[in-house]
Amino acid sequence: MTYSSEGKGTIATYWLALFNSSHTLASGTHNVTQGSGAHYYSAKSNASKSNVCLAVENNNNTTNTYTVAGYWDEETD
Template sequence: MVNLFKKNFRLLIAGLLGLLLLTCNNFVKASNDNLSFALYVKPYHGNTYSSEEFRQTYHTDNPWKVNLQKSAEGAGTIMTFWLIQTRNSSLPKASDTHNVKQGSGNHYYHANSKGNHTNVALAVENNNYSSHYYSARGIWDEETW
């Protein structure tokens, strides 16, 4: 028995290392990040989108976050935000829309099942029907835990 163990020791170690690597890669690495966005919000309720991020979670109760820090429209103005799924050409909403006031800090919202384990982007439009473009800056995160 000892000879069999000695003979297959390297094979046993290689198998254990392989198993360890496979199990370590399956852990979710999501965290509460602060991803910057700087977008030009289109006139007449036109939609503008951030770069996409992979939303790893399968849980709709894992909230996404947005913080509208600056708006060229002025202090205290409101923009409408939501998540979109970017793998689909029709850009389905991966969350409800939410009005966020500039300077009001972090806001956390739940996604829907279209935002589970897929690429999403932050979508924004002006809450007013205006003929002007406005720059908007802040932070967001596709999932926070």
């Protein structure tokens, strides 16, 4: 996560979900700090050869919304 409109060094929670009607969880959840560099996590086996989406939410349970930006490399081993 290279940018967060919430501010420098803030945290967002990311995970993978299957791209289907139920958005089945396809990884664990991971708190990522803005500006902390690259992070690599494993997916669950149900993500293999499936369409997935990257999901994110504010980590501090508020109704506020923020914009985040960064890079996702789905092929990284």
